[in-house]
Amino acid sequence: MKAVFFDFVGTLITRAGENVTHQNIVREVLERAGRSDLDVIDVWKKYEAETSSAFKKLAGGPYVRIKNIDTEAMQKVGKHYGFRVPENFWEISISMHERYGKLFPGTVETLKNLRGLGIHVGMITDSDNEYLERHLRALGIRDLFDSITTSEDAGYYKPHPKPFQLALERAGVSPAESLYIGDNPSKDCVGAKKSGMLSALLDPTGEKRKLWNECDFVVSELPEVVDIIRGLIMKKWKRGR
Numbered sequence: 001m002k003a004v005f006f007d008f009v010g011t012l013i014t015r016a017g018e019n020v021t022h023q024n025i026v027r028e029v030l031e032r033a034g035r036s037d038l039d040v041i042d043v044w045k046k047y048e049a050e051t052s053s054a055f056k057k058l059a060g061g062p063y064v065r066i067k068n069i070d071t072e073a074m075q076k077v078g079k080h081y082g083f084r085v086p087e088n089f090w091e092i093s094i095s096m097h098e099r100y101g102k103l104f105p106g107t108v109e110t111l112k113n114l115r116g117l118g119i120h121v122g123m124i125t126d127s128d129n130e131y132l133e134r135h136l137r138a139l140g141i142r143d144l145f146d147s148i149t150t151s152e153d154a155g156y157y158k159p160h161p162k163p164f165q166l167a168l169e170r171a172g173v174s175p176a177e178s179l180y181i182g183d184n185p186s187k188d189c190v191g192a193k194k195s196g197m198l199s200a201l202l203d204p205t206g207e208k209r210k211l212w213n214e215c216d217f218v219v220s221e222l223p224e225v226v227d228i229i230r231g232l233i234m235k236k237w238k239r240g241r
Contacts, residue, residue: 001232003120003173004225005149005164005192007182008127011202012222013139017102022048025096029074032092033083047077055126059187060160063151066128094131098138104202110222111144119229122147124167124180126157147171159191168195179232181225185211198232200225 006012026044030036050073058064067090078085086092114121125132127150136142149167156162168175175196182188182201185208189199193216200217201208212218217228 001119001179001229002177003122003168003171003179004114004229005122005124005167005171005178005180005197007180007184007188008123008125008132010183011181011188012103012107012141013135014102014104017100019044020102021096021100024100025093028092028096029078029085029089030083032086033078035081035083038081038083043077043081046080047073050074050076058157061157063155063157065152066126066131094134097131097135101135101139103139103141104204104222106221106223108141108144110225111141113223113226114229115144115146117226117229117233120146120171120173122149122167122171124149124158124163126151126163128152158187159194161191161195164191164195164197168197179217179225179229181219181222185214189215200228 009015009018023040023044026047027040030038030040030043051070054069054073058069070093071085071089074085074089111121121144123145129150129152132148132150133142136145147167147170149163149170151157151163154163154166164180168178171178179198179200180188180192182199183203185201189201192199198216200219201212201215202222203209203212203218204220206220219225219228
């Protein structure tokens with residue numbers, strides 16, 4: 001094995017941290033709109049429903065700026081509750097991601113250990129470049145990646161093969177030499193496997209057990225990825241003896 005690629009949200013940063021981030025985005029928006037009468041959690045749930053619906057429709061399709069998707073979702077929420085969304089909504093969103101994003105335990109250790117094995121460490125994620133760059137730097141892990149490929153770069157969202165193919169080209173490795181880790185079986189595992197890559201699912205609670213068969217490996221925490229790579233390297237070494 002020569003390369004390991006990671007998804008971002010739900011794989012390196014926690015969904016719980018994302019929820020806290022989005023709740024603070026809503027809190028800031030309501031404060032600027034002068035709407036202290038509205039419940040932050042109620043408005044957040046409405047915002048999450050709007051963004052979730054939009055992204056489900058885009059899966060595997062042509063890239064649309066996430067900035068636009070999130071802004072339009074918040075505008076729909078604002079119309080529903082009767083408040084005006086600040087013109088600098090996207091800057092508010094990014095700044096809250098920088099402030100409240102939370103890495104899974106073992107993330108830094110995993111990335112460093114893979115690099116110590118001489119593995120190309122990359123990322124393949126559905127994201128706008130500006131958001132991702134600022135978020136990674138705020139988390140202090142930007143320099144731990146040898147390559148980063150976004151849906152903005154590829155022009156398509158996962159599980160379309162283009163993001164995976166572009167990442168492989170940038171890393172200079174073949175699909176058979178690569179492992180992709182994500183938290184969504186239908187997007188991450190299916191997309192990677194269709195591109196000829198091995199796939200691993202991060203499922204800390206086992207809640208996605210019914211879809212485990214979509215993936216080659218299942219891990220409950222990120223450091224297990226290093227063990228998988230060591231095992232694959234050893235397997236290849238034994239075959240070559």
